[in-house]
Every structure is written in C-alpha cells, then in structure tokens.
Amino acid sequence: MISKFRRALFMVSWFFLARWNPRGTLFQWRSFLLKLFGAKIEGTVYVYPSVNIWDAKNLTMYNGATLDETVLIYNVAQVTLGERAIISQNAKLCTATHDYNLDTFNLIKKPIFINNDAWVCMDAFVAPGIKIGSFGVALARSVVLEDIPSYAVYIGNPAKFKKMRKKIKRQYK
Numbered sequence: 001m002i003s004k005f006r007r008a009l010f011m012v013s014w015f016f017l018a019r020w021n022p023r024g025t026l027f028q029w030r031s032f033l034l035k036l037f038g039a040k041i042e043g044t045v046y047v048y049p050s051v052n053i054w055d056a057k058n059l060t061m062y063n064g065a066t067l068d069e070t071v072l073i074y075n076v077a078q079v080t081l082g083e084r085a086i087i088s089q090n091a092k093l094c095t096a097t098h099d100y101n102l103d104t105f106n107l108i109k110k111p112i113f114i115n116n117d118a119w120v121c122m123d124a125f126v127a128p129g130i131k132i133g134s135f136g137v138a139l140a141r142s143v144v145l146e147d148i149p150s151y152a153v154y155i156g157n158p159a160k161f162k163k164m165r166k167k168i169k170r171q172y173k
Contacts, residue, residue, distance in 0.1 A: 010037040010056050019049045023069065034059065043083075058095070062116075064172075077109035077128070082116035084171045088140075090123045097128050115150070117171040124159075135165055 018030045030047045037056035043063025051067045053059060058075040061067075064084035071087050073079055077095035087093065093114075099106045110129030114120065118132040121140040132138065133150030142159040151165045 006037070006057075007055055010053075013037070014053070018047075021049055023048060034061075045081075075112075076107070078111040080111070080113045082114060082118065082134070084117045085114045086119045086171065087114070088120060088122040088124075091120045091126070092124075093120070093126045095128050117168075118148075119171065120144075135168065135171070137165055 013033060018033050021029065027044070027046050030049070031041050031045055034047065034056050035041055039056040040060040045061040045064070046066040048067060048069045050069050051071045051073070053073045054075050058078050059073065060078065060080040062081065062083045065081035066086045067073070068087060068089045070090045072092045074092070074094045074096060079093055079095060081087065093112050095109055095112055097108050099108055108128065112126055112128065113131045115132055115134040115136065117134055118136045120126060120132070120138045121142070123140055124138045124142045124144065126138065126144045130144050130147055132148040133152070135151045136148035137153040138144045138148060138159055139153060139155040139162070141157070142155050143157040144154065145158045148154050151167065153162045153165050154160060155162045
C-alpha cells in the first residue's frame with residue numbers, strides 16, 4: 001500500500017513539478033525530485049521534462065547520463081545508466097514481462113544496465129535483463145532482445161550485430 005502511494009505521489013509530483021518547465025533547463029531540479037523519491041544519482045545528469053519513469057527508486061544514473069524527450073522507463077526492476085549513457089527521444093526501457101505459459105501470468109522482473117558511453121537511439125526498445133556494454137549502440141527503432149557488447153552497433157527488429165564502433169575515449173565532454 002505504501003509503495004503504491006509513494007509511486008502515485010511521485011507521478012503527481014513529476015507531472016506538476018517537473019514537466020511544466022522548458023526543454024533544456026532545470027536539470028538540477030528534476031534530479032532533485034528524482035532523488036527525493038529514491039533515485040540514486042551521482043554527479044550531473046540530464047533528464048528532460050517529458051520523460052516518464054515508473055518508479056524513481058529503481059533508477060540509478062551516473063554523471064553525464066541523459067534521458068531525452070519522451071523516454072519511457074518502465075522500471076519495475078533496477079535500471080542503471082552509466083556515465084554519459086544516452087537514451088534518445090522516444091526510446092523505451094522495460095524491466096518486466098509476464099510468464100505467458102502459466103495461467104497465473106506471473107510477473108517476471110529483470111534489471112537493465114546501460115554502461116558508460118552507450119547510446120540507445122531514438123525510438124529503440126530495450127527488453128528486460130539487457131546489458132549494453134561501454135560504447136555499445138542500439139540504432140534507431142531497434143528492438144534489443146540480447147546483450148550488446150562494448151563498442152558493438154546493433155540494428156533491426158530483433159536487433160542484430162551490424163559493425164563495431166570506432167574506438168573513442170568518451171562519448172562527449
């Protein structure tokens with residue numbers, strides 16, 4: 001009961017206190033709200049106003065991580081974004097599914113880990129339990145159903161290996 005109340009309070013607070021402000025501003029304010037509701041945030045992160053987060057306490061973000069416009073994070077389980085990880089517009093991270101082989105339709109929760117300097121491009125979907133390695137890329141509209149190794153670029157539905165990314169030291173400064 002308390003958990004449902006806390007989540008409802010977070011959603012109402014987010015709607016009235018975080019979504020109204022202009023794009024590209026007030027990142028520290030949204031970061032403060034997320035921390036207030038249990039998110040673990042280290043350093044400066046960039047969360048845009050139209051982001052939709054299911055449960056702040058299941059979110060960990062490290063310095064430079066970005067959640068762009070209209071990102072949906074259905075984090076029934078933990079979602080971790082490493083340093084400078086970018087989740088682009090309209091991408092979806094989903095940590096839960098159901099066991100459709102049981103008549104009880106049990107909920108299955110699996111965490112998602114997006115490592116340092118990884119990029120989930122616009123409109124991509126990341127399934128429960130996925131790990132994206134450092135500098136890994138899920139290209140636009142990809143459906144990521146398997147882990148993406150470091151520096152690997154994946155594309156498609158389901159996402160498949162396309163090529164290796166050029167070795168760089170960091171995604172952006």
